[in-house]
Amino acid sequence: MLVEVTFLTRRGRDAIMRKSQSVTCEELKFGRGSDNEVQLADIRIGLSAAVLVRREHDFVFQQSGDTVLKVDGSTGASLVVRPGDRVELGPYEVRLTEAPEGFDAALTVELVQPLGDSLQRLAAANRIGLDKTGFSKRRMSWTFFWVCVLGCLVVPLVAFGIDNGQSWLKAGAPTTLLTLANMTWNVGELSNTHRTFAHQCAMCHETSFSRVPDSACLDCHRNIGGHVQPAVAPAGAAAAASPASPAHRLAQTPCGDCHREHRGLRGLVRQDANLCVSCHGSIAETAPQFDVRDVSGFPAGHPQFRVTVVADAAKPAFARAELGSTPKPADRPNLKFSHAAHLVEKGFLTPQGQKRMVCADCHVPEPGGQGFMPITYKGQCQSCHDLKFDAELPWREVPHGDDLGVRAAVEDFYAHVVLQRGVPPSAPPAEPARRVPGAPVATPAPAPKPDALTWAREKADEALTLIYNDKRGCAYCHVMENAADHRVAPVFMRTRFLPNASFNHARHAATDCADCHDSRHSETSADVLVPGIDSCTGCHGPARASFRAQSQCVTCHAFHRPDFGPMRRTAAVSP
Amino acid sequence: MVHAASKPPGEASAPAPDTQHQSFLVYDRLLYLKIAVAATIVAIVLYLAHRPDGTPYGGTWLGYGLGTVGALLILWLMWFGYRKRSYTANQGKLEAWLSAHVYLGLSLLVIATLHTGFHFGWNIHTLAYALMCVVILSGACGVFFYVYCPPLMTQNRRGATMTQMMTRIAALNDEITSKAMGLDNATVAILRRSTETTIVGGSFWQQLAGHYPDCTTAAALKAMTKIGTADGARADALRQIRMLLDEKAQLLGRARRDLGYKAMMDAWLYVHVPLSFGLLAALFAHVLSVFIFW
Helix, strand or coil, rough: CEEEEEEEEEECCCCEEEEEEEEEECCEEEEECCCCCCEEECCCCCCCCCCEEEEEEEEEEECCCCEEEEECCEECEEEEEECCCCEEECCCCEEEECCCCCEEEEEEECCCCCCCCCCHHHHHHHCCHHCCCCCHHHHHHHHHHHHHHHHHHHHHHHHHHHHHCCCCCCCCCCHHHHHHHHCCCCCCCCCCCHHHHHHHHHHCCCCCCCCHHHHHCCCCCCEEEEEECCCCCCCHHHHHHCCCCCCHHHHHHHHHEEECCCHHCCCCCCCCCHHHHHCCCHHHHHCCHHCCCCCCCCCCCCCEEEEEEEEEECCCCCEEEEEECCCCCCCCCHHHHCCCHHHCCCCCCECCCEEEHHHHCCCECCCCCCCCCCCCCHHHHCCCCCCCCCCCCCCCCCCCCCCCHHHHHHHHHHHHHHHHHHCCCEEEEEECCCCCCCCCCCCCCCCCCCHHHHHHHHHHHHHHHHCCCCCCCCCHCCCCCCCCCCEECCCCCCCCCCCCCCCCHHHHCCCCCCHHHHHHHCCCCCCCCCCCCHHHCCEEEECCCCCEECHCCCCCCCCEEEEECCHHHHCHHHH | HHHCCCCCCCCCCCCCCCCCCHHHHHHHHHHHHHHHHHHHHHHHHHHHHCCCCCCCCCCCCCHHHHHHHHHHHHHHHHHHHHHHHCCCCHHHCCCHHHHHHHHHHHHHHHHHHHHHHHCCCCCHHHHHHHHHHHHHHHHHHHHHHHHHHHHHHHHHCCCCHHHHHHHHHHHHCCCCCCHHHCHHHHHHHHHHHHHHCCCCCCHHHHHHHHCCCCHHHHHHHHHHHHHCCCHHHHHHHHHHHHHHHHHHHHHHHHHHHHHHHHHHHHCCHHHHHHHHHHHHHHHHHHHHHHHCCC
């Protein structure tokens, strides 16, 4: 058959170039290979793609390779085509047209899906550069910014508003997400005692953008002790004082200046000496009414200790005296006690046998170990110094610490004796006087027999004299107020001679008592056996000491003194 | 030193002539390195000399001071992002800004750490610090890649640009297509995959790692090697195609390595920039929360 094959090439929108050729063949083969009558130079076409054959009056397209064959949209291995039909063969379009005269068939071939520019295809198929991979720095930046705003600002603020309405002491309240969100603003761990309301910020932070007010502290700590004696600095006086005065400064100092929260388990109390020294460095000059000496540090800058001793046990009245001063500080508890006499190296005979006394026999530690239990007659003295007064009835003792009771007990005792036994016979008559030779024998007059009451009183007086004497009686240990009336002077024994400082004996238990207290050479109870500052500085050094125990003001001194009344008196005037 | 530090970046001293390239790391004879080292030493000395009650933390006078310096540094360092897009002449040389950005940014790591007093917790304050550390460390990675990659890129490109390499790869595809016209369909199918799905870039991680296990060109080259002997024109075509594929494979390797180096120089910015904005928000929350609960 004779076929006219026309190749169409479009140039622009309307221009079409036509290139025709006549092909004489039995069947018209289409394909990429050079043996095809219609060679289609495109890599997407198989070597042999299709064949056009004539069957009687029809033309049939037969698929001869992998290239897909479609006729007017229908696919198949063998398809009949008529003039006007559109045949798709890969990227080519073949149309059967009316055959010109002398030809059996005619068709046009056009590449309708050209490959295009290979560089463009390569660039289009690949993502060159990270900015083409879908990641956008701008978008990521905004996303992260708003995530952080939400997580760091919005959520904690909302949680703060919601969670602070809860009761912080609610038993078994679980830790919720709200609680955790609230805690994200926490600048540091709270002290151990405040952790129960750690997530309740408003418990302390009553208002925003301002420091924690004293009222927030005093709501709970309403009975916290003050720092100055009300008698010296009455409430309200501080506000009226000069702004430079320590009292005024103290009144203006908020709790938060000394108590720093969110510092972890180490606690709230500021330890640095500057806090105290800022006032106490010149307090003797700025506030002489307090009778407090200047302290600029420790150990250098700290004066010798001043003890508080009993000046008059009857009132009682006290005096302050510096250790090592002349005359020596003297305690006057109205007792006569010799440590030396009791701490005899070899010991001595006691009702319980031979005994060598040690400090702990009398000085019993307090349960907390801070100091010692008060010395009492019953606790420390009675076992050796009993109060018996009659050898015939040695189980009878007079009461201790009650002069009227002593007299009553003794008188009652002898009245009881005379009632039970009657008045005992008088003493045998005195030896008769030597008779003068020749003189009549003198008949002795009978001794008058006392009545029972007189006898009892006489015996009681004898016994009281014995009881109160200074050999073995009360006056042996006690100062007598009136010896004739058998009245013992009131006793006042201090348990602490340094009331403005605290010393924990339990923490120093490894140290022998005699290392600090020279009691073996103390003959009188007037001796003050409290050691001086030198005993401390051997082990205790300044705040940054490397080879001694680091010691701050608050190591020994307490700021809040319950004995000075509540702190509110001074705090109340602060703004 | 103090006099120079008071000047804005780029006006510190007489700059080197613009005709000669100068690395931002040695800009103006390491001026900003010296400033950063001096600031760091001052901060460390103050920290060691400072004797607060207990351990140092952000709430002491030194803590507030270091925190203020650190916050202002963060804002200034972030301003560099605006500055490098601004081409006005009145803001100093960009090299000076970059040099100061790098060295002062590194000093911020020390200043902010001392501000914390080494107190960390599960809170936004530590989050802000952690973000700052990641931002600075990512920036340090950026500096490393900016120093490490360019010589390797130059060496790898051998004088060609990426566009030139891509053009040559496209031309090779065309040549391979042309040479494959007379080959059998199976061979052509392999070669078509090679030419039509030539992978150069790819995903974020692919570009960064330079790992292309599904490379169609490598597969085609392998297949061509296995085809064995042929005769006549087919043998000649196959030989030529093998040569073209080999050249294309080498070129692809160079192009992919080039993209890998470029990705290294860009990837750190995907951490540095977004986290900087996160840090800005966290820093604001940190300061605000501290003063709300003063």
